[in-house]
Structures are given as C-alpha cells and as structure tokens.
Amino acid sequence: MSTIAMPKPDARILAEAPQIIAALRDALPAGTVISDPEETRAYECDALTAYRCPPIAVVLPRTTEEVATAMRICQRFSVPVVPRGAGTSLAGGALPTADSVVIATIRLREILEIDTTNRFIRVQTGVTNLSVSAELEAEGFFYAPDPSSQLACTIAGNIAMNSGGAHCLKYGVTTNNLMGVRCVLTDGEIVEVGGPFMDSGGLDILGLLCGSEGQLAIVTEATLRIVPKPEDARPMLIGFDSAETAGECVARIIRSGLIPVAIEYMDDVCLRAIEAFAKTDYPKCAAVLIVEVEGSQGEIAHQIERIREIADELSPVEFRSSRNKDESLAIWKGRKSAFGAMGRLGDYLCLDGTVPVSKLPYTLKRIGELSKHYGLEVANVFHAGDGNMHPLILFNANAPGELERAEAYGADILRLCVDVGGCLTGEHGVGIEKRDLMSKQYSAEDMAIQMDIKDVFDPDWLLNPAKVFPLDVSQPYRDRASRS
Amino acid sequence: MQTTFTDAQLLDPDTRRSNEILRSCVHCGFCTATCPTYQILGDELDSPRGRIYLIKDMLENNKVPDKATVKHIDRCLSCLSCMTTCPSGVHYMHLIDHARQYIEQNYKRRWDERALRWLLSRILPYPGRFRLALKGAALARPFRKLIPDARLRAMLEMAPRKIPDISKNDLPQSFAAEGPRAKRVALLTGCAQRTLNTDINDATIRLLKRHGCEVVIPQGIGCCGALTHHMGKSRESHSAAAANIRALVAELDGRGLDAIVINTSGCGTTVKDYGHMFRNDPLASDAARVASLAKDISEVMEEIGLKDASHADPLRVAYHAACSLQHGQQIRSAPKELLKAAGFQVLEPRDSHICCGSAGTYNLMQPEISSQLKEHKVSKLEAVQPHIISAGNIGCMMQIGSGTDIPVVHTVELLDWATGGPKPPALAATL
Numbered sequence: 001m002s003t004i005a006m007p008k009p010d011a012r013i014l015a016e017a018p019q020i021i022a023a024l025r026d027a028l029p030a031g032t033v034i035s036d037p038e039e040t041r042a043y044e045c046d047a048l049t050a051y052r053c054p055p056i057a058v059v060l061p062r063t064t065e066e067v068a069t070a071m072r073i074c075q076r077f078s079v080p081v082v083p084r085g086a087g088t089s090l091a092g093g094a095l096p097t098a099d100s101v102v103i104a105t106i107r108l109r110e111i112l113e114i115d116t117t118n119r120f121i122r123v124q125t126g127v128t129n130l131s132v133s134a135e136l137e138a139e140g141f142f143y144a145p146d147p148s149s150q151l152a153c154t155i156a157g158n159i160a161m162n163s164g165g166a167h168c169l170k171y172g173v174t175t176n177n178l179m180g181v182r183c184v185l186t187d188g189e190i191v192e193v194g195g196p197f198m199d200s201g202g203l204d205i206l207g208l209l210c211g212s213e214g215q216l217a218i219v220t221e222a223t224l225r226i227v228p229k230p231e232d233a234r235p236m237l238i239g240f241d242s243a244e245t246a247g248e249c250v251a252r253i254i255r256s257g258l259i260p261v262a263i264e265y266m267d268d269v270c271l272r273a274i275e276a277f278a279k280t281d282y283p284k285c286a287a288v289l290i291v292e293v294e295g296s297q298g299e300i301a302h303q304i305e306r307i308r309e310i311a312d313e314l315s316p317v318e319f320r321s322s323r324n325k326d327e328s329l330a331i332w333k334g335r336k337s338a339f340g341a342m343g344r345l346g347d348y349l350c351l352d353g354t355v356p357v358s359k360l361p362y363t364l365k366r367i368g369e370l371s372k373h374y375g376l377e378v379a380n381v382f383h384a385g386d387g388n389m390h391p392l393i394l395f396n397a398n399a400p401g402e403l404e405r406a407e408a409y410g411a412d413i414l415r416l417c418v419d420v421g422g423c424l425t426g427e428h429g430v431g432i433e434k435r436d437l438m439s440k441q442y443s444a445e446d447m448a449i450q451m452d453i454k455d456v457f458d459p460d461w462l463l464n465p466a467k468v469f470p471l472d473v474s475q476p477y478r479d480r481a482s483r484s
Numbered sequence: 485m486q487t488t489f490t491d492a493q494l495l496d497p498d499t500r501r502s503n504e505i506l507r508s509c510v511h512c513g514f515c516t517a518t519c520p521t522y523q524i525l526g527d528e529l530d531s532p533r534g535r536i537y538l539i540k541d542m543l544e545n546n547k548v549p550d551k552a553t554v555k556h557i558d559r560c561l562s563c564l565s566c567m568t569t570c571p572s573g574v575h576y577m578h579l580i581d582h583a584r585q586y587i588e589q590n591y592k593r594r595w596d597e598r599a600l601r602w603l604l605s606r607i608l609p610y611p612g613r614f615r616l617a618l619k620g621a622a623l624a625r626p627f628r629k630l631i632p633d634a635r636l637r638a639m640l641e642m643a644p645r646k647i648p649d650i651s652k653n654d655l656p657q658s659f660a661a662e663g664p665r666a667k668r669v670a671l672l673t674g675c676a677q678r679t680l681n682t683d684i685n686d687a688t689i690r691l692l693k694r695h696g697c698e699v700v701i702p703q704g705i706g707c708c709g710a711l712t713h714h715m716g717k718s719r720e721s722h723s724a725a726a727a728n729i730r731a732l733v734a735e736l737d738g739r740g741l742d743a744i745v746i747n748t749s750g751c752g753t754t755v756k757d758y759g760h761m762f763r764n765d766p767l768a769s770d771a772a773r774v775a776s777l778a779k780d781i782s783e784v785m786e787e788i789g790l791k792d793a794s795h796a797d798p799l800r801v802a803y804h805a806a807c808s809l810q811h812g813q814q815i816r817s818a819p820k821e822l823l824k825a826a827g828f829q830v831l832e833p834r835d836s837h838i839c840c841g842s843a844g845t846y847n848l849m850q851p852e853i854s855s856q857l858k859e860h861k862v863s864k865l866e867a868v869q870p871h872i873i874s875a876g877n878i879g880c881m882m883q884i885g886s887g888t889d890i891p892v893v894h895t896v897e898l899l900d901w902a903t904g905g906p907k908p909p910a911l912a913a914t915l
Binding site for chain 1: 485486487507508510511512513514515516517518526527528529533534537541550552553556569570571572
C-alpha cells in the first residue's frame with residue numbers, strides 16, 4: 001500500500017497471542033482488554049490512515065497501576081507495546097504492529113489538582129488538551145500549547161510528540177510548559193520525574209521524556225504550567241500578492257523583537273478552499289497572514305501600530321485589524337476551518353517541517369516548483385512565526401500510485417527543510433511518517449546516541465516498535481535486545 | 485479515507501452515498517471529543533470515528549454484521565454532536581442511518597430483542613395504541629422490580645403516572661389567525677408527543693394564532709417516521725413518511741402553506757431529511773418540497789418576531805439544547821433569543837452539547853448509558869439553579885423530567901405564557 005516498510009511480525013508472539021490476551025484479561029478488570037479482530041481493527045491506525053495494522057489486543061486501563069500491570073505482562077511475554085492517546089497523530093505515532101499490544105491512555109481522565117498561586121495543574125494524561133484549559137477557565141488561567149487538534153488530542157500524546165500550536169510562538173511548546181510526570185517503565189515500575197517547581201537538580205530527565213514519542217515510557221500523569229489569560233487579544237489580517245513577500249513580512253516581524261501570540265500563514269490554494277466552504281471575506285490574493293497580539297489595551301494598540309508599519313513597507317494588498325469580538329471571530333473563522341475546507345478538496349498528506357524564519361520565502365518558492373514537478377497541488381497553511389510549515393499535499397487515495405507520489409513529494413519537501421537549516425518536524429513528531437528521513441537530518445553517530453538512551457529506558461526495545469529510527473539503523477540494537 | 489468499494493457495489497444508491505461520506509472523512513478524530521458515548525465508555529469503538537470504521541468494514545466487504553459491530557452501532561445515540569464538530573463535513577447521519585438499515589436487513593437479533601423492537605415500532609408511532617400501552621404500564625408499574633429485563637424495567641419507569649386526555653386540537657382542522665393573517669402553516673401534531681403531553685400542541689397553536697398564523701392540522705398527518713427510521717426499519721419509516729408527504733402536499737397544492745411547523749425537534753430533523761430519504765423514489769420532488777418548508781417552531785417564531793411579551797417576572801430558565809435542534813438542525817440561538825425576548829433570564833448549563841440520553845427510543849434500549857447521561861445532564865442543569873427547565877423536544881423533556889424536581893416545559897409553552905397565554909400547567913403546582 002505505501003512505501004514505508006514495517007518489520008516482519010514475530011511468529012513466536014503471534015503464536016502466543018491467546019496466552020498473552022488471557023494473561024492481560026486475568027490481571028485487569030472486565031472491559032479493559034479488547035481482542036476481537038472485529039474490534040481491534042478500529043485501532044489499526046491514527047490520523048495517518050495510509051498505514052494500518054491491527055494489533056493483537058488493545059488495553060484501556062483506568063489507573064496508572066493498571067498501565068503498570070499491562071506493561072509487566074507485555075514485558076514477561078516480550079510483546080511490543082504501542083502507546084496511544086486519542087489517536088490523532090498525523091505522523092503515525094500510534095500505528096500498531098501485528099505483534100504488538102496497544103496501551104491507550106484515554107480512560108485516564110481525572111483532573112487531580114489545580115493550584116493557581118503556584119501556577120500548575122496536575123492531570124491524568126488521558127484528558128484532552130482543550131479540557132485542561134476549560135477546567136481553568138473560571139480561574140482566569142489557561143494551558144498554552146494548543147495544537148490544532150486540541151479538542152481531541154490528549155496530554156499524553158502532546159508530551160510524547162512535544163506538541164506545539166498557534167500560541168507556541170509566545171509561550172513555547174509542550175516541553176516549555178511541562179513541569180513533571182508520573183510514568184510507567186517497560187518493567188512496570190512507576191516513577192515520578194520533576195514536579196510543581198521550576199527545575200529539579202540533576203540531569204534533565206523530564207526533557208528527555210518529553211518528545212520521546214513513546215520510546216521510553218508511558219506517561220500517565222502530568223504537572224503542567226498554567227498561565228493567566230491576557231486581558232485581551234486581537235488579530236490582524238494582512239494580504240500580500242506574493243508568497244515570498246508574505247514570508248518576508250513574517251521574518252521582519254520576528255526580527256523587530258515583537259512577540260505576537262500567533263502568526264498564521266495561508267496561501268492562495270488554501271484561501272480558495274476556505275472561500276468555498278466558510279464564506280469568509282478574506283482578500284483574494286497570493287497569501288494572507290493572521291497576526292494576533294495580546295496584552296492590555298495599550299500594549300495591543302502599540303503592537304498593532306508597529307506591525308502595521310512593518311507590513312506597510314512591503315505594500316500589502318490589505319491590512320485589517322480587528323476592532324471588536326465579531327471582527328476577531330471573522331478574521332479567525334477561515335483559518336480555523338482551513339483543514340476541514342481542505343478535506344473537502346480531497347485526500348491530503350499534512351506535513352510538518354520547520355525552517356528558519358528567514359528561509360520561509362525561499363522554501364515556499366521551492367515547494368511551489370516541486371508541486372509542478374510532481375503534478376500534485378499543495379496548500380500551505382501553518383504557524384509561520386516559528387517557521388513550522390504544514391504543506392498539505394492534495395491527492396486521491398483511491399487512485400493507484402497517487403499516495404506514493406504524494407509521499408515522494410512530501411519527502412522532498414522535508415529534505416528541503418533540512419537543507420535550508422531546518423528540521424523534519426515541528427510538532428507532529430517523526431512517528432512512522434518521517435522515520436526513514438531521519439538519516440537525512442542525523443548522522444549515524446547522532447542516532448546511535450539517541451538509541452543508546454532508548455536502551456537505558458527500554459533495553460528490550462519493546463516500546464513503540466519500528467518508529468523514529470530507520471529500521472536498518474536500529475537493526476543491531478533490536479537484534480541485541482531480542483538475544484538477551 | 486481510502487475506500488475499496490467495487491463498481492458493482494457503487495450501483496446501489498445507499499452504498500454510493502456512504503462511499504461519498506467515507507471518502508470525506510480524514511480520520512482526524514475530532515469527533516471523538518464531543519461524542520457522549522465515548523466520553524462515558526472511553527473506547528474508540530464507541531466513538532463516531534470507530535463506528536465509521538466498523539461501518540466501512542461491514543459495507544465494503546458485504547459482511548453479515550457481527551455481534552460486536554451491532555453492539556457499537558446500537559450504542560450510538562444519533563445525537564449528531566459529531567456532525568457539529570467535524571471539520572470535514574462528514575455526513576454521519578446518512579452513514580449511520582444506512583448502517584442501521586443494513587443491520588436490520590442482514591442481522592438476526594436475539595428473539596427478545598426482536599420482539600422488543602417490533603413492539604416499540606408497533607406502539608409508539610400510534611397514539612391510540614401508545615395510550616393503551618401506557619395505561620397497561622401504570623397497572624404493571626408496582627411489579628416492575630420483578631421484571632428481569634432492564635429495558636422493560638426502564639420502560640415502566642419512564643411511563644408517566646398520569647396520561648392527559650386526548651386533545652381535540654390534534655384532530656384535523658384549521659385554526660383561524662387572530663387579526664390579519666400573515667401566514668398559513670401546517671402543524672405536525674406528532675405521535676408519541678401528543679399522547680404524553682397535549683399542552684405543547686395547545687400552546688403552539690395559541691402562539692401561532694396570536695402571531696397572525698392560520699394553523700392547519702392536515703387530514704392524514706401522523707408519525708413522521710423518525711422512530712422506526714432510527715431502528716433501521718426503513719419499510720415502516722418510509723410508509724409513515726410517505727403518508728405525511730401526501731397529506732402535506734395536498735395542503736400545499738390546495739390552499740397553500742408558508743411553512744410546516746414542527747415542535748418536536750427529533751421529528752424536525754427527520755422531516756427536513758425527507759428529500760434525501762426519497763431521493764430515488766417517485767415521491768422525490770414532493771418530499772423535497774415538504775423538507776424545504778419544514779421549520780422548527782423556534783425558526784418560525786424567530787422569523788415572525790415575538791409580539792407584546794408582557795411577562796414581568798424574569799424567572800430563571802435553564803435552556804436545554806436538544807441534540808436534534810443544536811446538532812441535527814443546527815438551531816442554537818433562536819430558542820434562547822426568543823426566551824430572552826419574552827423576558828426570561830436564560831441560563832446555559834455546562835456541556836450543553838452533550839446529549840441527555842433520551843435519543844428517541846435509546847433510553848428504552850440502552851438504559852445503562854442513557855441513565856448515566858441523564859444524571860450528568862440533570863446535574864449540569866441543576867447547577868445553574870433554575871426555576872424552570874425549557875427544551876424543544878418531548879423526548880428530552882421526559883428524560884430530564886424523570887431525574888429532577890424542577891419543572892420541565894417546552895419552550896413554546898413559555899413563549900405562549902409570556903405573550904398572553906395561560907401559565908404552563910406543569911408550572912401550576914410549583915410557581
């Protein structure tokens with residue numbers, strides 16, 4: 001079906017599947033283990049549907065201790081474990097293998113503690129990103145990282161992928177907002193790292209865990225930094241007649257030292273899709289930026305003025321700043337419906353490369369040229385402030401060969417990102433999608449160091465198999481693990 | 485998502501439609517976040533995305549539905565919260581309707597479940613039979629603890645203690661507008677609703693008349709077909725719907741209609757979909773005409789504008805958004821704005837997008853999940869400390885009413901009261 005290879009399932013594990021399932025069922029409460037092939041199928045993929053494979057079983061624990069029990073059993077049988085949050089990964093981070101057990105955190109949904117004086121919230125990691133902020137709303141606080149899937153994605157997945165979002169330009173990504181975790185290691189040991197304080201002594205183990213893509217442990221509880229909501233926030237809409245000029249505007253805003261909450265970029269393909277779907281009054285031009293600033297009224301007015309001056313130097317087609325809530329909603333409406341609108345055009349691959357902001361104009365130009373080369377349309381809608389690009393490659397999944405072409409195009413875009421000094425992923429993670437491109441970014445030594453670290457946490461190489469590291473690169477490690 | 489239907493499969497119009505829907509789904513998972521059953525059960529299989537997957541597999545492979553698939557499809561409330569959430573416009577309603585119909589045709593349920601479904605489909609849509617059944621239920625209620633089946637117990641629990649007398653207003657006739665006539669509208673008097681509660685239609689007729697509408701109860705109007713439609717019994721639902729379409733078209737072609745008014749939003753969602761239900765039927769164009777004129781009472785009143793709201797006492801009214809209104813018909817602000825215009829203090833409970841668990845016959849078929857949803861809903865409604873709870877759907881009113889002492893009335897009863905009608909009988913005892 002697609003171009004990224006998965007290892008051959010372990011025949012020994014497949015043969016032992018009935019015993020593995022029985023052991024899990026015996027040790028866990030009724031209704032926790034799913035193993036009917038009709039039912040495991042719904043867990044065969046996440047939001048990257050090009051790759052699919054049902055696992056042996058799916059475990060849905062309700063407590064950290066149940067996660068530990070499941071992990072211990074899996075270790076006893078040497079079964080790979082695929083951690084799963086809400087299954088919204090666009091990189092295939094939760095893709096099972098045929099010889100694996102999925103352990104999902106979605107039933108771990110308790111809010112454990114809210115402390116606004118010391119500015120933290122402690123939650124079980126199956127809560128959704130948005131529900132954390134919803135819990136805090138009455139207190140006038142929020143949790144800053146806000147991936148586009150924040151309605152559905154869980155904190156567990158956010159930590160695994162070090163998720164970002166529109167607000168991250170100002171507040172940082174997950175790792176900058178994570179204070180502590182409780183997690184389960186492959187042998188079932190439950191450990192706590194960090195806590196409700198700024199920094200702990202010793203090595204930054206928490207920094208290692210955040211963004212480790214389920215390679216090191218399953219995080220079941222998290223202490224998150226919370227921030228007071230600003231007095232107000234206001235967006236501006238700036239239209240340009242070329243993609244490069246819009247990219248230049250982003251670079252100049254960042255260079256000026258201003259820190260808007262968000263700078264969002266949409267190109268003409270995206271604008272046309274939005275126009276057809278959301279009936280916005282966006283200008284018809286090559287690219288639109290939405291820049292949002294926040295603070296007190298005075299701060300907002302000042303920032304808007306500065307950004308207007310910067311934009312004016314580049315002769316925008318239109319500059320509009322919101323005067324009230326309705327106008328703010330109208331400006332954001334199209335951006336918020338962008339992905340849905342794109343979905344109506346057909347299937348798409350959503351990429352996630354990051355480039356230095358100064359390289360945005362060049363990168364956008366090259367993406368356009370590659371689009372012609374591959375004969376596939378691309379739409380650009382992304383968080384421009386931190387150079388985190390999300391080119392959406394449009395294709396027809398039902399047309400033979402188109403997915404492969406789209407993937408080849410996507411790989412070229414990601415190589416381009418690395419070539420201009422950026423990296424493969426901004427917030428979606430490597431998962432399965434970008435696994436084989438890791439060699440483009442990292443040398444063999446670089447990857448060896450990363451795999452040595454995995455060895456410490458997961459000496460049997462059971463966690464989230466066949467992800468992140470190219471198979472040929474990880475082969476010696478996996479061979480050694482299976483011999484011991 | 486990629487699909488693998490063959491050209492031969494796609495000749496079937498229902499499959500073709502389902503293929504379109506499946507192709508528009510990008511499997512992003514946003515729908516899981518607002519699905520009530522996923523919130524309770526925490527299993528992807530009890531979420532829209534999981535069900536879409538099960539349906540896809542069942543339809544693509546022409547499978548005889550397996551027990552697991554049927555269980556998870558049956559657990560869907562059809563609240564359509566997922567459709568409000570979906571960024572890609574996936575028409576889940578048509579997909580789940582197709583799946584229910586497919587299951588009904590290709591899966592043999594256990595004898596007791598078959599009997600129960602048959603019974604419900606033969607009783608609820610027929611006011612005469614339903615009245616009789618409710619009277620029987622009143623007699624059986626004292627013995628309900630002896631009944632082993634939770635669903636039958638739930639039915640007895642839900643049956644009201646008192647059944648109103650038949651209202652003459654529900655018979656075919658025409659009510660003249662008060663003052664100059666602005667509109668001529670037909671009222672769907674419903675089936676189960678008018679057996680359980682006659683105040684709603686009475687208040688609707690008074691309210692419309694007072695606002696310059698001639699109100700017609702057409703000859704031959706009956707159940708809209710929604711109840712059986714949601715059980716996958718397409719033969720029954722289509723025949724009920726066809727009878728309605730004929731009755732309404734006779735009025736349309738006779739003295740004409742400006743709108744077809746519906747005050748039970750569950751029915752409204754189905755009537756508005758008649759065009760789709762009959763798209764490959766000789767009745768197609770008539771069905772589309774009826775669907776295009778179908779309006780919820782709150783839409784009609786919003787258009788007319790509330791006159792002379794004289795209500796002085798700004799009672800605290802918690803507005804319960806029925807899923808068929810907020811998700812099925814995407815009507816969110818009209819009922820609240822009307823209540824505010826009528827002088828009430830309108831309060832919105834938290835999690836208003838989550839279903840109360842009534843969902844047609846769901847509270848009878850899935851009592852466990854339904855009662856958890858009821859508890860959740862009632863606690864959120866009570867938290868805003870209202871004098872009255874207002875809703876636009878009889879199913880929700882019965883469900884919520886069975887869990888709280890706060891009076892539950894239909895939004896039209898409050899609007900009628902505020903514009904000169906009598907105080908809603910349900911409030912007489914408490915306020």
